[in-house]
Amino acid sequence: MVFGINLCSKKFMYGICNLGIVPMRTEPSDKSELCTQLLFGDGYHVLEKSDNDKWLKIKLIHDEYEGWIDYLQHNQVSASQFESFLLQSHGICFDDLALADSHNETKHVHLGCSLPFLNGRNFIIGTEKYTFEGELYQINKQITSEYIHFLCLRFLNAPYLWGGKTLFGIDCSGFVQQVYKLLGYQLKRDAYQQAEQGQEVLLEKNKIGDLAFFENNNGKIVHVGIILEKNNIIHAHGKVRIDILDKNGILNLTTKKYSHKLTKIKRILDNSNT
Numbered sequence: 240m241v242f243g244i245n246l247c248s249k250k251f252m253y254g255i256c257n258l259g260i261v262p263m264r265t266e267p268s269d270k271s272e273l274c275t276q277l278l279f280g281d282g283y284h285v286l287e288k289s290d291n292d293k294w295l296k297i298k299l300i301h302d303e304y305e306g307w308i309d310y311l312q313h314n315q316v317s318a319s320q321f322e323s324f325l326l327q328s329h330g331i332c333f334d335d336l337a338l339a340d341s342h343n344e345t346k347h348v349h350l351g352c353s354l355p356f357l358n359g360r361n362f363i364i365g366t367e368k369y370t371f372e373g374e375l376y377q378i379n380k381q382i383t384s385e386y387i388h389f390l391c392l393r394f395l396n397a398p399y400l401w402g403g404k405t406l407f408g409i410d411c412s413g414f415v416q417q418v419y420k421l422l423g424y425q426l427k428r429d430a431y432q433q434a435e436q437g438q439e440v441l442l443e444k445n446k447i448g449d450l451a452f453f454e455n456n457n458g459k460i461v462h463v464g465i466i467l468e469k470n471n472i473i474h475a476h477g478k479v480r481i482d483i484l485d486k487n488g489i490l491n492l493t494t495k496k497y498s499h500k501l502t503k504i505k506r507i508l509d510n511s512n513t
Contacts, residue, residue, distance in 0.1 A: 252285040253321035257314040259347040263306030267294030273402035280353030304428040330357030337373020349405045351417045387448045397479045411475040430463040437507035448508045453499035
């Protein structure tokens with residue numbers, strides 16, 4: 240049973256993404272807002288079809304996010320493979336951009352993308368067997384300050400894209416979610432959802448890797464970043480950049496003005512080694 244859905248039910252279709260990036264939209268239309276991205280190796284189940292059968296509403300497995308994808312970009316897998324997918328851990332791409340080859344096709348794989356059922360350098364999606372040609376992520380069991388800093392800098396200068404999750408375009412919460420995936424933690428998708436995770440800490444007690452959240456004039460959480468050493472903060476604003484964090488918020492080092500109002504700091508990592 241997953242999210243209240245019976246895996247044996249014939250009513251639902253299951254998918255594992257076999258394309259580098261698939262846009263997920265808030266409504267079933269190419270003109271609709273991009274809400275997030277379905278990345279290579281992501282698992283999902285189909286909730287419903289649009290009236291014209293051209294769009295599918297899906298729910299991602301890792302963060303339960305919902306949105307619409309083009310039916311032509313759906314990659315259906317069997318219920319049995321999907322159930323196995325849920326029960327196993329999978330490989331992760333650690334290259335900025337790598338290739339996965341099969342007898343029939345070559346696919347592009349991005350930093351942080353999953354490689355289902357990885358065995359050596361081989362993995363499977365549906366009935367297609369791939370060989371991964373890039374660098375594989377090795378789980379770092381000891382999360383140090385240096386390692387957190389290293390992972391964050393992998394995304395430095397990635398351009399801002401609302402709903403984006405890759406080095407070619409990423410938003411603030413997508414950046415945080417992807418870094419934490421590489422640290423071995425699963426976060427929700429949006430900043431306000433991430434703010435509900437972890438334990439709140441005081442600004443003066445912060446550690447590298449803590450998350451800082453920021454609110455708009457209506458008190459709604461609209462931004463998030465990762466705290467680095469010496470009260471620096473790395474966040475996606477125009478691009479992934481490093482600025483200064485203090486009790487007032489983020490001081491943009493380019494404009495010399497405050498860009499975001501601080502509301503809370505949360506700790507999710509086990510920072511005993513930082």
